[in-house]
Amino acid sequence: MAALPTFTIVTPSFNQGRYLRRNLESVAGQQGVSVEHILLDGGSTDDTLDVIARHGGHLAHWRSAPDGGQTASLIEGFSRARGQVWGWLNSDDYLWDERALLHVAEAFAARPEAAMVSGDTVLVxxxxxxxxxxxxPGPSARKMRYTMCVPQQSTFWRAEAYRAVGGIDPAFRYCMDFDLFQRMSQGRAMARVPRFVAAFRLQPASKTATWGDVYRREVALCQSRYGRGALHWLAVKAVTMELRLGSAAAELAALASGRKLPCLANCRWEPCRAFARKRHGLSF
Known part of the structure; x- marks a missing residue:
C-alpha cells in the first residue's frame, strides 16, 4: 500500500466563536496523519479571536479581516494549501473522532486511482x-451529475484534482461544494470509507437554515449542467431515489455487521427528518 498522504483542512469562519473550539480541537487531535489547518475568519466581532488564541496553537496559518464571504475564504485558504489531500470543515462542524482522517488517508493509500474519498456524517x-x-455508499461521477451524492464535511480530494478543474468557482455562494465535486468527479474515481468522519451541526445561524432560496437556485444550476428537459429531470429524481435506497441499505448493513451507530434517523428520508425535527426541536 502507498504511503499515507498529508492533509490540508481549510476552515472558513465568521462569528462562530461558540462552536470554533470544538472544530479546532477536533483537527488538532487527529492521530496518525500530518495535518495542516488553515483558518480564514471574516473579521468576527464575537469571541472568535479569544478562542483562536487559546485553542489555535496548531494552526499553520490564520487571519481575521473582512473578506468576500465563505467562498472567498475557501479560495484563499486553498491557495495556501501544501498538503496532498484537501478538504474543508466549516467552523461549526468538527471531525468525529481522533482517527477520522487516518481512515480517509488509508482509503486514499489503498485506492491510488481515487481522486476523492467520502465518509459518513453525523448530523448533530x-x-x-x-x-x-x-x-x-458508492459515490460516483454518474451520481454527481444529478445530485450532491456525498456529504461535504466528510469528503476529501487530491490536490491535483482541485487544480486540474480550476478550483472553487467564486460565482457560487452556497453550492460551491456541489459545483466543485461535480467538476472534480468527472473522469475520475471516487471511493467511500464506511466510517463516520465528521459531524454537521444543525444550528439556527447556519447557511443550511437561512439560505433556502439561494440553495435551490444553485442546486438547479448544477443539476442542469449536463442536461435539460423532462428526461433529464426524471433522471435526477431516479438518482435521488437511488441514493435514498442506498443510504437505507448502508445503514441496515452497518447494523447487521454490528457497527455501532450514534442514532438511527436517516437524513435522506423526509419521515426521518420530520422525526428528528420533532424530537430535537429543530427548525430546518
Whole structure:
C-alpha cells in the first residue's frame, strides 16, 4: 500500500466563536496523519479571536479581516494549501473522532486511482446530540451529475484534482461544494470509507437554515449542467431515489455487521427528518 498522504483542512469562519473550539480541537487531535489547518475568519466581532488564541496553537496559518464571504475564504485558504489531500470543515462542524482522517488517508493509500474519498456524517444538534445520519455508499461521477451524492464535511480530494478543474468557482455562494465535486468527479474515481468522519451541526445561524432560496437556485444550476428537459429531470429524481435506497441499505448493513451507530434517523428520508425535527426541536 502507498504511503499515507498529508492533509490540508481549510476552515472558513465568521462569528462562530461558540462552536470554533470544538472544530479546532477536533483537527488538532487527529492521530496518525500530518495535518495542516488553515483558518480564514471574516473579521468576527464575537469571541472568535479569544478562542483562536487559546485553542489555535496548531494552526499553520490564520487571519481575521473582512473578506468576500465563505467562498472567498475557501479560495484563499486553498491557495495556501501544501498538503496532498484537501478538504474543508466549516467552523461549526468538527471531525468525529481522533482517527477520522487516518481512515480517509488509508482509503486514499489503498485506492491510488481515487481522486476523492467520502465518509459518513453525523448530523448533530446545536449542543452536539446525534440527530440523523448521512450514509451514502458508492459515490460516483454518474451520481454527481444529478445530485450532491456525498456529504461535504466528510469528503476529501487530491490536490491535483482541485487544480486540474480550476478550483472553487467564486460565482457560487452556497453550492460551491456541489459545483466543485461535480467538476472534480468527472473522469475520475471516487471511493467511500464506511466510517463516520465528521459531524454537521444543525444550528439556527447556519447557511443550511437561512439560505433556502439561494440553495435551490444553485442546486438547479448544477443539476442542469449536463442536461435539460423532462428526461433529464426524471433522471435526477431516479438518482435521488437511488441514493435514498442506498443510504437505507448502508445503514441496515452497518447494523447487521454490528457497527455501532450514534442514532438511527436517516437524513435522506423526509419521515426521518420530520422525526428528528420533532424530537430535537429543530427548525430546518
Amino acid at each position: 444538534t446545536e449542543d452536539e446530540r446525534p440527530a440523523m445520519l448521512d450514509m451514502v
